[in-house]
Amino acid sequence: MHELSLSESIIALVTDCAGLEGVRHVSRVTVDIGEASAVDPQALQFCFPLLSKGTVAEGAELVINRIPLKVRCADCRAEYRPDSPIAPCPACGSHARAVLEGRELRVVSFDGA
Numbered sequence: 330m331h332e333l334s335l336s337e338s339i340i341a342l343v344t345d346c347a348g349l350e351g352v353r354h355v356s357r358v359t360v361d362i363g364e365a366s367a368v369d370p371q372a373l374q375f376c377f378p379l380l381s382k383g384t385v386a387e388g389a390e391l392v393i394n395r396i397p398l399k400v401r402c403a404d405c406r407a408e409y410r411p412d413s414p415i416a417p418c419p420a421c422g423s424h425a426r427a428v429l430e431g432r433e434l435r436v437v438s439f440d441g442a
């Protein structure tokens with residue numbers, strides 16, 4: 330499961346940073362997850378507490394910011410947020426585009442003491 334290894338990565342990163350900052354208990358971890366990142370937030374919420382057991386992040390709240398998909402049309406350069414993953418450009422009907430936002434997968438911050 331993708332979310333399992335993602336949870337491991339998040340916890341590893343937080344554990345490393347907490348160690349550097351002398352944080353002994355992390356109470357909250359905030360992550361950005363793009364809608365086009367193919368990560369299921371519910372699965373992530375499920376995996377995170379299981380994998381954080383015995384780490385500095387045990388019992389921490391996981392806050393997930395969903396970043397909507399935003400693209401730029403390759404033909405007319407219009408920027409838009411598609412209603413569905415296969416929606417064409419509303420200005421010219423083209424399907425050619427570049428993703429600007431929505432593939433985020435990152436730890437934004439964590440709180441602890």
Ligand SMILES: [Zn+2]
Pocket residue numbers: 402403404405406407418419420421422423
């Ligand atoms: Zn267009």
